[in-house]
Amino acid sequence: MDFPSEQNYIEQLSIDCVIFGYHQKQLKVLVPKLNFNGDFYALPSGFVIQDEDIDAAADRILRGRTGIQDTYIDQFHVFGKAGRSNETFLDKLLELNKDTLGEKGMNKKQYDWITKRFVSIGYYALVDINKVIPKKIAIDASIDWYDVRELPPMIMDHNEIVAKALDHLRINIDDKLIAFKLLSETFTMKEIQELYETVFNKPFARNNFQKKILDLNVLDRLEKKFTGAANKAPFLYRLRG
Amino acid sequence: MDFPSEQNYIEQLSIDCVIFGYHQKQLKVLVPKLNFNGDFYALPSGFVIQDEDIDAAADRILRGRTGIQDTYIDQFHVFGKAGRSNETFLDKLLELNKDTLGEKGMNKKQYDWITKRFVSIGYYALVDINKVIPKKIAIDASIDWYDVRELPPMIMDHNEIVAKALDHLRINIDDKLIAFKLLSETFTMKEIQELYETVFNKPFARNNFQKKILDLNVLDRLEKKFTGAANKAPFLYRLRG
DNA sequence: CTACATTATCTAAAATTCAGACATTAAATA
DNA sequence: TATTTAATGTCTGAATTTTAGATAATGTAG
Numbered sequence: 359m360d361f362p363s364e365q366n367y368i369e370q371l372s373i374d375c376v377i378f379g380y381h382q383k384q385l386k387v388l389v390p391k392l393n394f395n396g397d398f399y400a401l402p403s404g405f406v407i408q409d410e411d412i413d414a415a416a417d418r419i420l421r422g423r424t425g426i427q428d429t430y431i432d433q434f435h436v437f438g439k440a441g442r443s444n445e446t447f448l449d450k451l452l453e454l455n456k457d458t459l460g461e462k463g464m465n466k467k468q469y470d471w472i473t474k475r476f477v478s479i480g481y482y483a484l485v486d487i488n489k490v491i492p493k494k495i496a497i498d499a500s501i502d503w504y505d506v507r508e509l510p511p512m513i514m515d516h517n518e519i520v521a522k523a524l525d526h527l528r529i530n531i532d533d534k535l536i537a538f539k540l541l542s543e544t545f546t547m548k549e550i551q552e553l554y555e556t557v558f559n560k561p562f563a564r565n566n567f568q569k570k571i572l573d574l575n576v577l578d579r580l581e582k583k584f585t586g587a588a589n590k591a592p593f594l595y596r597l598r599g
Numbered sequence: 600m601d602f603p604s605e606q607n608y609i610e611q612l613s614i615d616c617v618i619f620g621y622h623q624k625q626l627k628v629l630v631p632k633l634n635f636n637g638d639f640y641a642l643p644s645g646f647v648i649q650d651e652d653i654d655a656a657a658d659r660i661l662r663g664r665t666g667i668q669d670t671y672i673d674q675f676h677v678f679g680k681a682g683r684s685n686e687t688f689l690d691k692l693l694e695l696n697k698d699t700l701g702e703k704g705m706n707k708k709q710y711d712w713i714t715k716r717f718v719s720i721g722y723y724a725l726v727d728i729n730k731v732i733p734k735k736i737a738i739d740a741s742i743d744w745y746d747v748r749e750l751p752p753m754i755m756d757h758n759e760i761v762a763k764a765l766d767h768l769r770i771n772i773d774d775k776l777i778a779f780k781l782l783s784e785t786f787t788m789k790e791i792q793e794l795y796e797t798v799f800n801k802p803f804a805r806n807n808f809q810k811k812i813l814d815l816n817v818l819d820r821l822e823k824k825f826t827g828a829a830n831k832a833p834f835l836y837r838l839r840g
Numbered sequence: 841c842t843a844c845a846t847t848a849t850c851t852a853a854a855a856t857t858c859a860g861a862c863a864t865t866a867a868a869t870a
Numbered sequence: 871t872a873t874t875t876a877a878t879g880t881c882t883g884a885a886t887t888t889t890a891g892a893t894a895a896t897g898t899a900g
Contacts, residue, residue, distance in 0.1 A: 411681045412680075563859070568879080593879085805847085809849090830898075
Protein backbone atom coordinates (compact mmCIF):
# COMPACT_ATOMS: atom_id res chain seq x y z
CA MET A 359 0.00 0.00 0.00
CA ASP A 360 1.62 3.20 -1.19
CA PHE A 361 0.47 6.46 0.29
CA PRO A 362 -0.02 8.46 -2.88
CA SER A 363 1.39 11.94 -2.78
CA GLU A 364 1.62 14.06 -5.87
CA GLN A 365 1.98 11.09 -8.18
CA ASN A 366 -0.38 11.25 -11.11
CA TYR A 367 -2.45 8.15 -10.58
CA ILE A 368 -5.80 7.03 -11.89
CA GLU A 369 -8.18 7.48 -9.01
CA GLN A 370 -10.12 4.68 -7.35
CA LEU A 371 -8.30 2.04 -9.35
CA SER A 372 -5.72 -0.22 -7.77
CA ILE A 373 -3.77 -3.33 -8.56
CA ASP A 374 -3.29 -6.16 -6.08
CA CYS A 375 -0.59 -8.76 -6.61
CA VAL A 376 -0.72 -12.35 -5.46
CA ILE A 377 2.82 -13.72 -5.60
CA PHE A 378 3.04 -17.47 -5.59
CA GLY A 379 6.15 -19.41 -4.71
CA TYR A 380 6.80 -23.07 -4.02
CA HIS A 381 9.08 -24.59 -1.43
CA GLN A 382 9.23 -27.94 0.29
CA LYS A 383 5.87 -29.16 -0.90
CA GLN A 384 4.16 -25.97 0.10
CA LEU A 385 2.51 -23.46 -2.16
CA LYS A 386 3.32 -20.08 -0.69
CA VAL A 387 2.19 -16.51 -1.03
CA LEU A 388 4.41 -13.54 -0.32
CA VAL A 389 2.71 -11.23 2.17
CA PRO A 390 4.16 -8.04 3.62
CA LYS A 391 3.24 -6.95 7.11
CA LEU A 392 2.94 -3.22 7.52
CA ASN A 393 5.37 -1.40 9.76
CA PHE A 394 2.76 0.00 12.13
CA ASN A 395 1.21 -0.95 15.40
CA GLY A 396 -1.47 -3.56 14.81
CA ASP A 397 -1.18 -6.69 12.69
CA PHE A 398 -1.86 -5.34 9.25
CA TYR A 399 -1.07 -7.78 6.47
CA ALA A 400 -1.70 -6.57 2.93
CA LEU A 401 -0.97 -7.88 -0.53
CA PRO A 402 1.49 -5.75 -2.50
CA SER A 403 -0.72 -3.12 -4.04
CA GLY A 404 -0.43 0.08 -5.94
CA PHE A 405 -1.96 2.36 -8.49
CA VAL A 406 -1.81 2.98 -12.20
CA ILE A 407 0.05 6.02 -13.48
CA GLN A 408 -1.79 8.03 -16.10
CA ASP A 409 0.48 7.18 -19.00
CA GLU A 410 1.18 3.58 -18.03
CA ASP A 411 -0.22 0.28 -19.30
CA ILE A 412 -1.93 -1.63 -16.52
CA ASP A 413 0.40 -4.57 -17.14
CA ALA A 414 3.37 -2.24 -16.77
CA ALA A 415 1.84 -0.90 -13.58
CA ALA A 416 1.58 -4.41 -12.20
CA ASP A 417 5.25 -5.00 -13.05
CA ARG A 418 6.29 -1.76 -11.44
CA ILE A 419 4.27 -2.39 -8.29
CA LEU A 420 5.66 -5.87 -7.99
CA ARG A 421 9.21 -4.62 -8.42
CA GLY A 422 8.87 -1.63 -6.16
CA ARG A 423 7.10 -3.47 -3.42
CA THR A 424 9.10 -6.71 -3.42
CA GLY A 425 12.13 -6.32 -5.69
CA ILE A 426 10.75 -9.02 -7.97
CA GLN A 427 11.16 -8.39 -11.69
CA ASP A 428 11.22 -10.13 -15.05
CA THR A 429 8.75 -12.70 -13.87
CA TYR A 430 5.53 -14.24 -15.09
CA ILE A 431 2.52 -12.12 -14.27
CA ASP A 432 -1.08 -12.19 -15.44
CA GLN A 433 -4.32 -10.46 -14.61
CA PHE A 434 -7.03 -12.78 -13.39
CA HIS A 435 -10.03 -10.92 -11.95
CA VAL A 436 -11.42 -7.52 -11.10
CA PHE A 437 -12.69 -6.93 -7.59
CA GLY A 438 -15.28 -4.21 -7.56
CA LYS A 439 -17.88 -4.54 -4.83
CA ALA A 440 -19.56 -1.25 -4.04
CA GLY A 441 -18.32 -0.88 -0.50
CA ARG A 442 -14.76 -1.90 -1.31
CA SER A 443 -12.68 0.67 0.53
CA ASN A 444 -9.57 1.13 2.64
CA GLU A 445 -11.37 3.31 5.09
CA THR A 446 -12.05 0.81 7.86
CA PHE A 447 -8.56 -0.54 7.70
CA LEU A 448 -6.94 2.91 7.58
CA ASP A 449 -8.99 4.28 10.45
CA LYS A 450 -7.96 1.35 12.53
CA LEU A 451 -4.34 1.81 11.55
CA LEU A 452 -4.39 5.53 12.33
CA GLU A 453 -6.13 4.91 15.63
CA LEU A 454 -3.46 2.43 16.68
CA ASN A 455 -0.62 4.69 15.53
CA LYS A 456 -1.66 8.10 16.80
CA ASP A 457 1.65 8.57 18.57
CA THR A 458 3.87 8.15 15.54
CA LEU A 459 1.53 9.46 12.90
CA GLY A 460 -0.12 12.34 14.68
CA GLU A 461 -3.86 12.73 14.82
CA LYS A 462 -4.45 12.07 11.13
CA GLY A 463 -1.17 10.59 9.93
CA MET A 464 -1.56 11.88 6.46
CA ASN A 465 -3.01 15.07 5.14
CA LYS A 466 -6.72 15.27 4.46
CA LYS A 467 -6.21 15.24 0.71
CA GLN A 468 -4.28 12.01 0.85
CA TYR A 469 -6.76 10.51 3.27
CA ASP A 470 -9.73 11.39 1.09
CA TRP A 471 -7.97 10.05 -1.98
CA ILE A 472 -7.05 6.73 -0.48
CA THR A 473 -10.19 5.97 1.49
CA LYS A 474 -12.50 6.22 -1.50
CA ARG A 475 -14.15 3.15 -2.88
CA PHE A 476 -11.58 1.27 -5.00
CA VAL A 477 -11.87 -1.13 -7.89
CA SER A 478 -8.89 -3.46 -7.96
CA ILE A 479 -7.41 -5.55 -10.72
CA GLY A 480 -5.95 -8.79 -9.40
CA TYR A 481 -2.67 -10.00 -10.88
CA TYR A 482 -0.84 -13.13 -9.95
CA ALA A 483 2.87 -13.68 -10.28
CA LEU A 484 4.78 -16.95 -10.21
CA VAL A 485 8.35 -16.91 -9.01
CA ASP A 486 11.22 -19.23 -8.26
CA ILE A 487 11.25 -18.86 -4.53
CA ASN A 488 14.96 -19.63 -4.36
CA LYS A 489 15.89 -16.85 -6.71
CA VAL A 490 13.89 -14.19 -4.96
CA ILE A 491 15.06 -12.26 -1.94
CA PRO A 492 11.99 -10.25 -1.04
CA LYS A 493 12.97 -6.64 -0.52
CA LYS A 494 11.50 -5.18 2.62
CA ILE A 495 10.76 -1.52 2.06
CA ALA A 496 10.22 1.21 4.63
CA ILE A 497 6.52 0.68 4.90
CA ASP A 498 6.94 -2.99 5.81
CA ALA A 499 7.70 -4.51 9.15
CA SER A 500 8.37 -7.78 7.37
CA ILE A 501 7.68 -9.57 4.16
CA ASP A 502 7.31 -13.33 4.40
CA TRP A 503 6.15 -16.41 2.58
CA TYR A 504 3.04 -18.07 3.97
CA ASP A 505 1.51 -21.38 3.09
CA VAL A 506 -1.50 -20.55 0.96
CA ARG A 507 -3.65 -22.52 3.38
CA GLU A 508 -2.32 -20.73 6.44
CA LEU A 509 -2.41 -17.12 5.46
CA PRO A 510 -2.77 -14.47 8.12
CA PRO A 511 -6.01 -12.49 8.05
CA MET A 512 -5.31 -9.68 5.61
CA ILE A 513 -6.89 -6.29 5.14
CA MET A 514 -10.01 -5.74 3.07
CA ASP A 515 -10.82 -8.65 0.76
CA HIS A 516 -7.22 -9.73 0.24
CA ASN A 517 -7.84 -13.25 1.50
CA GLU A 518 -10.61 -13.64 -1.08
CA ILE A 519 -8.30 -12.31 -3.74
CA VAL A 520 -5.76 -15.01 -2.99
CA ALA A 521 -8.45 -17.69 -3.08
CA LYS A 522 -9.55 -16.52 -6.50
CA ALA A 523 -5.95 -16.38 -7.70
CA LEU A 524 -5.48 -19.98 -6.62
CA ASP A 525 -8.56 -20.98 -8.62
CA HIS A 526 -7.01 -19.42 -11.71
CA LEU A 527 -3.62 -20.98 -11.05
CA ARG A 528 -5.27 -24.40 -11.05
CA ILE A 529 -7.30 -23.68 -14.16
CA ASN A 530 -4.31 -22.43 -16.14
CA ILE A 531 -1.58 -24.69 -14.88
CA ASP A 532 -1.40 -27.01 -17.90
CA ASP A 533 -2.67 -24.60 -20.44
CA LYS A 534 -0.23 -21.83 -19.80
CA LEU A 535 2.62 -24.04 -18.57
CA ILE A 536 2.91 -22.00 -15.45
CA ALA A 537 3.87 -24.73 -13.03
CA PHE A 538 7.46 -24.66 -14.27
CA LYS A 539 7.74 -21.01 -13.41
CA LEU A 540 7.46 -21.93 -9.75
CA LEU A 541 10.51 -24.22 -9.95
CA SER A 542 14.18 -23.48 -10.46
CA GLU A 543 15.44 -23.43 -14.01
CA THR A 544 16.22 -27.13 -13.86
CA PHE A 545 14.19 -29.62 -11.91
CA THR A 546 13.49 -33.29 -11.59
CA MET A 547 10.30 -35.04 -12.56
CA LYS A 548 9.66 -35.73 -8.91
CA GLU A 549 9.78 -32.05 -8.14
CA ILE A 550 7.19 -31.25 -10.80
CA GLN A 551 4.97 -34.00 -9.51
CA GLU A 552 5.20 -32.82 -5.92
CA LEU A 553 4.34 -29.33 -7.08
CA TYR A 554 1.23 -30.58 -8.85
CA GLU A 555 0.29 -32.65 -5.84
CA THR A 556 0.60 -29.57 -3.68
CA VAL A 557 -1.37 -27.32 -5.99
CA PHE A 558 -4.21 -29.80 -6.39
CA ASN A 559 -3.87 -31.34 -2.97
CA LYS A 560 -4.07 -34.88 -4.30
CA PRO A 561 -1.64 -37.60 -5.38
CA PHE A 562 -0.75 -38.40 -8.99
CA ALA A 563 0.50 -41.78 -10.23
CA ARG A 564 4.20 -41.46 -10.91
CA ASN A 565 4.37 -43.41 -14.16
CA ASN A 566 1.43 -41.71 -15.78
CA PHE A 567 2.28 -38.29 -14.48
CA GLN A 568 5.67 -38.47 -16.16
CA LYS A 569 4.03 -39.40 -19.44
CA LYS A 570 1.54 -36.59 -19.20
CA ILE A 571 4.21 -34.01 -18.53
CA LEU A 572 6.57 -35.27 -21.22
CA ASP A 573 3.67 -35.35 -23.67
CA LEU A 574 3.32 -31.63 -23.23
CA ASN A 575 6.48 -31.55 -25.31
CA VAL A 576 7.93 -28.48 -23.72
CA LEU A 577 10.78 -29.90 -21.67
CA ASP A 578 14.40 -30.66 -22.55
CA ARG A 579 16.03 -33.49 -20.70
CA LEU A 580 19.49 -32.67 -19.40
CA GLU A 581 22.16 -34.73 -17.64
CA LYS A 582 21.42 -36.60 -14.48
CA LYS A 583 21.39 -35.10 -11.08
CA PHE A 584 23.67 -36.87 -8.64
CA THR A 585 22.24 -36.18 -5.26
CA GLY A 586 24.50 -38.40 -3.21
CA ALA A 587 21.54 -40.53 -2.23
CA ALA A 588 21.76 -44.29 -2.52
CA ASN A 589 19.64 -44.60 -5.59
CA LYS A 590 19.40 -44.00 -9.28
CA ALA A 591 20.02 -40.38 -10.19
CA PRO A 592 17.04 -38.62 -11.68
CA PHE A 593 17.27 -36.68 -14.90
CA LEU A 594 17.02 -32.96 -14.84
CA TYR A 595 14.58 -31.16 -17.07
CA ARG A 596 14.35 -27.60 -18.27
CA LEU A 597 11.54 -25.69 -19.92
CA ARG A 598 12.39 -25.37 -23.60
CA GLY A 599 12.69 -21.94 -25.20
CA MET B 600 -21.46 5.72 -24.82
CA ASP B 601 -23.16 7.94 -22.27
CA PHE B 602 -22.11 11.53 -22.05
CA PRO B 603 -21.68 11.85 -18.31
CA SER B 604 -23.16 14.94 -16.78
CA GLU B 605 -23.42 15.32 -13.04
CA GLN B 606 -23.70 11.60 -12.44
CA ASN B 607 -21.35 10.43 -9.74
CA TYR B 608 -19.16 8.02 -11.64
CA ILE B 609 -15.74 6.56 -10.97
CA GLU B 610 -13.42 8.43 -13.29
CA GLN B 611 -11.39 6.83 -16.04
CA LEU B 612 -13.05 3.47 -15.52
CA SER B 613 -15.55 2.12 -18.00
CA ILE B 614 -17.37 -1.09 -18.79
CA ASP B 615 -17.74 -2.47 -22.30
CA CYS B 616 -20.34 -5.11 -23.08
CA VAL B 617 -20.05 -7.73 -25.77
CA ILE B 618 -23.53 -9.16 -26.31
CA PHE B 619 -23.59 -12.47 -28.09
CA GLY B 620 -26.63 -13.91 -29.82
CA TYR B 621 -27.12 -16.84 -32.15
CA HIS B 622 -29.39 -17.07 -35.13
CA GLN B 623 -29.42 -19.22 -38.25
CA LYS B 624 -25.99 -20.70 -37.75
CA GLN B 625 -24.43 -17.35 -37.11
CA LEU B 626 -22.85 -16.11 -33.93
CA LYS B 627 -23.81 -12.49 -33.65
CA VAL B 628 -22.84 -9.45 -31.65
CA LEU B 629 -25.20 -6.59 -30.92
CA VAL B 630 -23.63 -3.31 -32.02
CA PRO B 631 -25.25 0.12 -31.82
CA LYS B 632 -24.41 2.75 -34.39
CA LEU B 633 -24.28 6.24 -33.00
CA ASN B 634 -26.81 8.80 -34.15
CA PHE B 635 -24.29 11.25 -35.58
CA ASN B 636 -22.72 12.00 -38.89
CA GLY B 637 -19.95 9.54 -39.57
CA ASP B 638 -20.08 5.78 -39.15
CA PHE B 639 -19.42 5.40 -35.47
CA TYR B 640 -20.06 1.92 -34.17
CA ALA B 641 -19.43 1.35 -30.48
CA LEU B 642 -20.05 -1.47 -28.04
CA PRO B 643 -22.59 -0.63 -25.33
CA SER B 644 -20.47 1.08 -22.71
CA GLY B 645 -20.88 3.00 -19.55
CA PHE B 646 -19.40 3.87 -16.21
CA VAL B 647 -19.54 2.69 -12.64
CA ILE B 648 -21.52 4.67 -10.12
CA GLN B 649 -19.74 5.31 -6.84
CA ASP B 650 -21.95 3.10 -4.70
CA GLU B 651 -22.52 0.36 -7.25
CA ASP B 652 -20.95 -3.10 -7.65
CA ILE B 653 -19.17 -3.41 -10.99
CA ASP B 654 -21.38 -6.39 -11.84
CA ALA B 655 -24.44 -4.29 -11.12
CA ALA B 656 -23.03 -1.53 -13.28
CA ALA B 657 -22.63 -3.98 -16.14
CA ASP B 658 -26.25 -5.06 -15.70
CA ARG B 659 -27.44 -1.48 -15.62
CA ILE B 660 -25.45 -0.48 -18.68
CA LEU B 661 -26.69 -3.49 -20.58
CA ARG B 662 -30.29 -2.75 -19.63
CA GLY B 663 -30.11 0.97 -20.22
CA ARG B 664 -28.31 0.72 -23.49
CA THR B 665 -30.15 -2.24 -25.02
CA GLY B 666 -33.15 -3.10 -22.86
CA ILE B 667 -31.64 -6.49 -22.10
CA GLN B 668 -32.02 -7.69 -18.54
CA ASP B 669 -31.97 -10.80 -16.39
CA THR B 670 -29.40 -12.42 -18.59
CA TYR B 671 -26.10 -14.21 -18.22
CA ILE B 672 -23.20 -11.81 -17.93
CA ASP B 673 -19.58 -12.27 -16.87
CA GLN B 674 -16.43 -10.20 -16.77
CA PHE B 675 -13.63 -11.56 -18.91
CA HIS B 676 -10.75 -9.11 -19.29
CA VAL B 677 -9.51 -5.65 -18.43
CA PHE B 678 -8.30 -3.43 -21.23
CA GLY B 679 -5.82 -0.90 -19.95
CA LYS B 680 -3.25 0.19 -22.49
CA ALA B 681 -1.73 3.55 -21.64
CA GLY B 682 -3.04 5.48 -24.61
CA ARG B 683 -6.52 4.05 -24.39
CA SER B 684 -8.73 7.09 -24.85
CA ASN B 685 -11.89 8.32 -26.52
CA GLU B 686 -10.21 11.50 -27.67
CA THR B 687 -9.45 10.62 -31.28
CA PHE B 688 -12.90 9.19 -31.78
CA LEU B 689 -14.66 12.11 -30.09
CA ASP B 690 -12.71 14.75 -31.96
CA LYS B 691 -13.64 13.09 -35.21
CA LEU B 692 -17.27 12.88 -34.14
CA LEU B 693 -17.38 16.53 -33.09
CA GLU B 694 -15.64 17.59 -36.28
CA LEU B 695 -18.22 15.79 -38.40
CA ASN B 696 -21.14 17.13 -36.38
CA LYS B 697 -20.25 20.78 -35.89
CA ASP B 698 -23.59 21.88 -37.28
CA THR B 699 -25.77 20.01 -34.83
CA LEU B 700 -23.45 20.02 -31.84
CA GLY B 701 -21.91 23.48 -32.09
CA GLU B 702 -18.17 24.02 -31.95
CA LYS B 703 -17.52 21.69 -29.02
CA GLY B 704 -20.74 19.76 -28.68
CA MET B 705 -20.36 19.28 -24.98
CA ASN B 706 -19.04 21.55 -22.31
CA LYS B 707 -15.35 21.55 -21.56
CA LYS B 708 -15.83 19.76 -18.27
CA GLN B 709 -17.63 16.87 -19.92
CA TYR B 710 -15.10 16.80 -22.74
CA ASP B 711 -12.16 16.68 -20.37
CA TRP B 712 -13.81 14.01 -18.30
CA ILE B 713 -14.60 11.72 -21.18
CA THR B 714 -11.44 12.10 -23.24
CA LYS B 715 -9.13 11.02 -20.46
CA ARG B 716 -7.33 7.74 -20.67
CA PHE B 717 -9.79 4.97 -19.68
CA VAL B 718 -9.37 1.51 -18.25
CA SER B 719 -12.24 -0.69 -19.32
CA ILE B 720 -13.59 -3.90 -17.87
CA GLY B 721 -14.93 -6.21 -20.56
CA TYR B 722 -18.14 -8.12 -19.86
CA TYR B 723 -19.83 -10.52 -22.19
CA ALA B 724 -23.53 -11.33 -22.17
CA LEU B 725 -25.30 -14.27 -23.77
CA VAL B 726 -28.88 -13.83 -24.83
CA ASP B 727 -31.65 -15.66 -26.60
CA ILE B 728 -31.75 -13.58 -29.73
CA ASN B 729 -35.43 -14.36 -30.28
CA LYS B 730 -36.44 -13.03 -26.91
CA VAL B 731 -34.61 -9.77 -27.21
CA ILE B 732 -35.90 -6.71 -28.96
CA PRO B 733 -32.94 -4.37 -28.81
CA LYS B 734 -34.07 -1.00 -27.57
CA LYS B 735 -32.69 1.85 -29.63
CA ILE B 736 -32.12 4.85 -27.43
CA ALA B 737 -31.74 8.47 -28.44
CA ILE B 738 -28.01 8.31 -28.89
CA ASP B 739 -28.28 5.47 -31.40
CA ALA B 740 -29.02 5.65 -35.08
CA SER B 741 -29.52 1.91 -35.05
CA ILE B 742 -28.71 -1.16 -33.03
CA ASP B 743 -28.19 -4.33 -35.00
CA TRP B 744 -26.86 -7.85 -34.84
CA TYR B 745 -23.70 -8.51 -36.81
CA ASP B 746 -22.01 -11.78 -37.57
CA VAL B 747 -19.00 -11.92 -35.29
CA ARG B 748 -16.81 -12.42 -38.33
CA GLU B 749 -18.24 -9.47 -40.20
CA LEU B 750 -18.31 -6.73 -37.64
CA PRO B 751 -18.09 -3.14 -38.74
CA PRO B 752 -14.94 -1.28 -37.72
CA MET B 753 -15.73 0.01 -34.26
CA ILE B 754 -14.28 2.86 -32.26
CA MET B 755 -11.18 2.51 -30.14
CA ASP B 756 -10.20 -1.10 -29.44
CA HIS B 757 -13.75 -2.46 -29.51
CA ASN B 758 -13.00 -4.94 -32.28
CA GLU B 759 -10.17 -6.39 -30.16
CA ILE B 760 -12.51 -6.56 -27.19
CA VAL B 761 -14.94 -8.69 -29.15
CA ALA B 762 -12.12 -10.97 -30.31
CA LYS B 763 -11.03 -11.49 -26.73
CA ALA B 764 -14.62 -12.10 -25.64
CA LEU B 765 -14.94 -14.79 -28.28
CA ASP B 766 -11.80 -16.46 -26.94
CA HIS B 767 -13.38 -16.61 -23.52
CA LEU B 768 -16.70 -17.82 -24.87
CA ARG B 769 -14.89 -20.76 -26.44
CA ILE B 770 -12.86 -21.49 -23.34
CA ASN B 771 -15.86 -21.46 -21.04
CA ILE B 772 -18.53 -22.98 -23.25
CA ASP B 773 -18.55 -26.45 -21.67
CA ASP B 774 -17.34 -25.47 -18.29
CA LYS B 775 -19.92 -22.82 -17.58
CA LEU B 776 -22.69 -24.34 -19.71
CA ILE B 777 -23.11 -21.08 -21.52
CA ALA B 778 -23.99 -22.41 -24.96
CA PHE B 779 -27.55 -23.10 -23.85
CA LYS B 780 -28.02 -19.48 -22.89
CA LEU B 781 -27.77 -18.57 -26.55
CA LEU B 782 -30.69 -20.83 -27.46
CA SER B 783 -34.37 -20.59 -26.67
CA GLU B 784 -35.57 -22.28 -23.53
CA THR B 785 -36.17 -25.51 -25.41
CA PHE B 786 -34.06 -26.70 -28.29
CA THR B 787 -33.21 -29.76 -30.30
CA MET B 788 -29.93 -31.60 -30.29
CA LYS B 789 -29.32 -30.46 -33.80
CA GLU B 790 -29.64 -26.85 -32.75
CA ILE B 791 -27.04 -27.26 -30.02
CA GLN B 792 -24.73 -28.96 -32.45
CA GLU B 793 -25.07 -26.25 -35.04
CA LEU B 794 -24.35 -23.67 -32.36
CA TYR B 795 -21.16 -25.47 -31.38
CA GLU B 796 -20.17 -25.81 -34.99
CA THR B 797 -20.66 -22.10 -35.45
CA VAL B 798 -18.75 -21.12 -32.33
CA PHE B 799 -15.80 -23.36 -33.11
CA ASN B 800 -16.12 -23.11 -36.85
CA LYS B 801 -15.71 -26.83 -37.35
CA PRO B 802 -18.01 -29.84 -37.72
CA PHE B 803 -18.83 -32.29 -34.94
CA ALA B 804 -19.92 -35.91 -35.48
CA ARG B 805 -23.63 -36.09 -34.74
CA ASN B 806 -23.69 -39.38 -32.83
CA ASN B 807 -20.74 -38.53 -30.61
CA PHE B 808 -21.77 -34.95 -30.10
CA GLN B 809 -25.10 -36.07 -28.72
CA LYS B 810 -23.37 -38.36 -26.27
CA LYS B 811 -20.99 -35.65 -25.13
CA ILE B 812 -23.79 -33.19 -24.49
CA LEU B 813 -26.04 -35.70 -22.73
CA ASP B 814 -23.09 -36.78 -20.61
CA LEU B 815 -22.92 -33.27 -19.23
CA ASN B 816 -26.03 -34.34 -17.36
CA VAL B 817 -27.64 -30.96 -17.33
CA LEU B 818 -30.48 -31.39 -19.81
CA ASP B 819 -34.02 -32.65 -19.39
CA ARG B 820 -35.56 -34.35 -22.37
CA LEU B 821 -39.08 -33.18 -23.14
CA GLU B 822 -41.68 -34.29 -25.63
CA LYS B 823 -40.93 -34.43 -29.30
CA LYS B 824 -40.99 -31.49 -31.59
CA PHE B 825 -43.34 -32.03 -34.54
CA THR B 826 -42.06 -29.80 -37.26
CA GLY B 827 -44.35 -30.99 -40.03
CA ALA B 828 -41.37 -32.26 -41.95
CA ALA B 829 -41.48 -35.71 -43.45
CA ASN B 830 -39.13 -37.27 -40.96
CA LYS B 831 -38.72 -38.43 -37.44
CA ALA B 832 -39.43 -35.69 -34.94
CA PRO B 833 -36.49 -34.69 -32.79
CA PHE B 834 -36.73 -34.49 -29.03
CA LEU B 835 -36.67 -31.16 -27.31
CA TYR B 836 -34.29 -30.50 -24.47
CA ARG B 837 -34.20 -27.93 -21.74
CA LEU B 838 -31.45 -26.88 -19.38
CA ARG B 839 -32.25 -28.40 -16.00
CA GLY B 840 -32.75 -26.22 -12.97
C1' DC C 841 -48.49 -49.10 -47.18
C1' DT C 842 -44.23 -47.70 -48.93
C1' DA C 843 -40.69 -44.29 -49.64
C1' DC C 844 -38.13 -40.68 -47.76
C1' DA C 845 -35.65 -37.83 -44.71
C1' DT C 846 -33.98 -37.19 -40.49
C1' DT C 847 -33.18 -38.46 -35.68
C1' DA C 848 -31.76 -41.92 -32.17
C1' DT C 849 -29.06 -45.58 -30.84
C1' DC C 850 -25.93 -49.39 -31.03
C1' DT C 851 -21.39 -51.49 -31.79
C1' DA C 852 -16.81 -52.31 -32.94
C1' DA C 853 -12.33 -50.19 -33.62
C1' DA C 854 -9.04 -46.93 -32.21
C1' DA C 855 -7.00 -44.13 -28.95
C1' DT C 856 -6.13 -42.78 -24.43
C1' DT C 857 -5.80 -43.36 -19.56
C1' DC C 858 -4.81 -46.09 -15.69
C1' DA C 859 -2.47 -49.50 -12.70
C1' DG C 860 0.76 -52.59 -11.83
C1' DA C 861 5.04 -54.89 -12.83
C1' DC C 862 9.63 -54.81 -14.22
C1' DA C 863 14.19 -52.77 -15.40
C1' DT C 864 17.81 -49.53 -14.35
C1' DT C 865 21.22 -47.34 -11.57
C1' DA C 866 24.05 -44.64 -7.88
C1' DA C 867 25.39 -45.28 -3.45
C1' DA C 868 25.81 -48.04 0.73
C1' DT C 869 27.12 -52.30 2.65
C1' DA C 870 29.32 -56.54 3.39
C1' DT D 871 34.12 -56.31 -5.67
C1' DA D 872 29.58 -58.36 -5.35
C1' DT D 873 25.30 -57.49 -3.22
C1' DT D 874 21.70 -54.80 -1.37
C1' DT D 875 18.85 -50.74 -1.19
C1' DA D 876 16.06 -47.04 -2.64
C1' DA D 877 14.72 -44.44 -5.82
C1' DT D 878 13.93 -43.40 -10.95
C1' DG D 879 12.70 -44.89 -15.73
C1' DT D 880 10.07 -47.79 -18.75
C1' DC D 881 7.00 -51.28 -20.35
C1' DT D 882 2.58 -53.71 -20.81
C1' DG D 883 -1.99 -55.14 -20.47
C1' DA D 884 -6.55 -53.75 -18.67
C1' DA D 885 -10.00 -50.39 -18.34
C1' DT D 886 -12.04 -46.50 -20.09
C1' DT D 887 -13.13 -43.08 -23.38
C1' DT D 888 -13.38 -41.44 -28.00
C1' DT D 889 -14.28 -42.10 -32.73
C1' DA D 890 -16.51 -43.86 -36.88
C1' DG D 891 -19.59 -46.49 -39.11
C1' DA D 892 -23.82 -49.09 -39.27
C1' DT D 893 -28.46 -49.87 -37.97
C1' DA D 894 -32.97 -48.86 -35.98
C1' DA D 895 -36.78 -45.72 -35.30
C1' DT D 896 -40.33 -42.53 -36.81
C1' DG D 897 -43.32 -38.61 -38.73
C1' DT D 898 -45.02 -37.17 -43.15
C1' DA D 899 -45.85 -37.51 -48.17
C1' DG D 900 -47.39 -39.87 -51.92
